[in-house]
Amino acid sequence: MEWIADPGVGAWLRETLDDGLGSMHAVVPRGFPAYARIFHPATVRESPTAADPDVRVSWADTAAAFGTTMHAEAQWHRIVRTPVDADWRTRIAPDGREFTAPMEGALDSDLVTVLAGHLAAHTATPDDGVVALWEGFGGLVGFFGDGPSRVFLTFSEDPHHQAMLDRSTHDPFNNVFRKPTWQDGILSREISEGPRLELPGRDYVLFSGGAQAFADPDWVLGVPWRDRVGEEHGFPPAAQSPNILWPADRAWVMVSEIDYDSTIVAGSPDLIRAICTDERLEAKALREGADLTWDADEVNR
Template sequence: MQFSRAGDGRERPGSVVDMEWIADPMDAGGWLRERLDDDWSMHHFVPHGFEAYARIFHPAEVRSLPDRAVPTMDEWVRMPDAEQQRLMEQFVDEPASWADAAAAFGTTVHALAQWQHLVRTPTDGDWRSRIAPDGREFSSPSEGEMSPELLAAIARHLVAHTSTPDAGYAALWEGRGGLLGFFGEGPSRGFYEFTDDLAHAQVLGQSFRDRFNNPFRKPKWQPGILSDEISKGPRLELPDRNHVLFAAAPAAFADPDWILDAPWRDREAEGHGFDPSAQHPSILWPADRAWVMVSEIDFDSTIVAGSNELIRAICADPPIEALPIREGSSLHWDADDINR
């Protein structure tokens, strides 16, 4: 379920950015499959055959309090309501780099670093939220996506290292809830609405109960963000991941507002009060195949494959936390041999 909040209603009337669905995705993207491996190195998702590779670390988040350590969950549940409220009003949440986390936990950022080891997660601990010795709480980076602003910063380097900045492709993983239509008993997601109207609340409650109280209901077609034609159409089939493929100029992603032009913009969520959003592309590449950017859905980092010059430029850009990574590297959860 998603909880609605105020959206900003942004639009870009008259935009000329054009992203068209590719009805024959294997013709345009089949070359990727030929360069992927069946093992679980990064090349299960990232193609071989490029001069160099960069690992871009997705930002984490850090929470702090001005006069004390962030409470643990056990401390929080024992705390009086008034104290909880006081602390919630004082929380400061900020983006955090992997270098920030490493400094806080006394570990090392390197090309094969794994977040759970970087924040010294015990065997039975939760790596998604860890409190550092200095009392700050670090939350894990997002997987398979980054902010439009970070993508734009990366894309500015990408477009400078291709002869076809106005022609390329964007592949979307098919499994994100709500993206595609499907046959089922109810939508793949719902939106909670808050109301003081008792009758309206009862209707909303009944609508959710009805979806689960009839196990013999016949499945019917549930529309998605994309059209029925696209939902039922062919996929770019890669190892363990199928994608919907669009023609998309790499230059379009150099503007954080690319989400306003994307055919997969989530207008249904906007109708429930959410800000404009669009699923992050899992794979981007230009028509000349000078580089490939892969944001694998289970990776907390993005890999760019390209020329030595491109990789050096990305790794030297301060807003982008990135390191060169060797071809053939593994990003498996136990690949970090330094932070043990």
């Protein structure tokens, strides 16, 4: 995969998006014969005090636990019966289990692999396409500033070592005349300062890449935006999943909008059918013009 310096390759997307926010087409292209919504998995544990780790849970199982209705345009906070002004991110079901909301803006890496297998099978250009990443993910791009966009905190059981670490923490408020300096991101400075694909409300960094590359279970290890800095601090290999992906023949478009807890695919009826019948994914066919905004779930009121 290589950086695409000319964002013009994605200009066609602008013509397919709505100006307003009244439907999913503010971020998902119009003009495709069929659509699917892949629901990002939530997590659950037996109780708020349970020592057991959280495990994945589907939206359908969550709805069953809360006595609500799962449907294609469901909204998570309605599924878990969130009262006004209450926190929808963590909710306790009537049976005492604690449910945590799905991740927004990203599909789990193993599910990306599953989905990419279907995408690759429904294009004439499985090895040729475009990957778009939202520029705003913390640490992705570099910038001029007084400090990095993220900090890895280090602790030591040795008090002398900890004192040294404490002294190494810089306070920009005590040095107000310090000039901003370049703060490295995951991506190179050339890419960080390069042009972006500008879509309504979002700017994206583009890379060449086909669906077939993401069908590899180890795709995280091969992408240019792999978080090697995090690995140097002891974290396992990780990389943001694509926010937008389309093949060179534009047979379909995949969108993981940063404020959505689901991923939308626009494509052929055969592709949508394959996605929705794969038991490894929780997916439902979606009508064109579907409203996925916060208050749009009319079923669970």
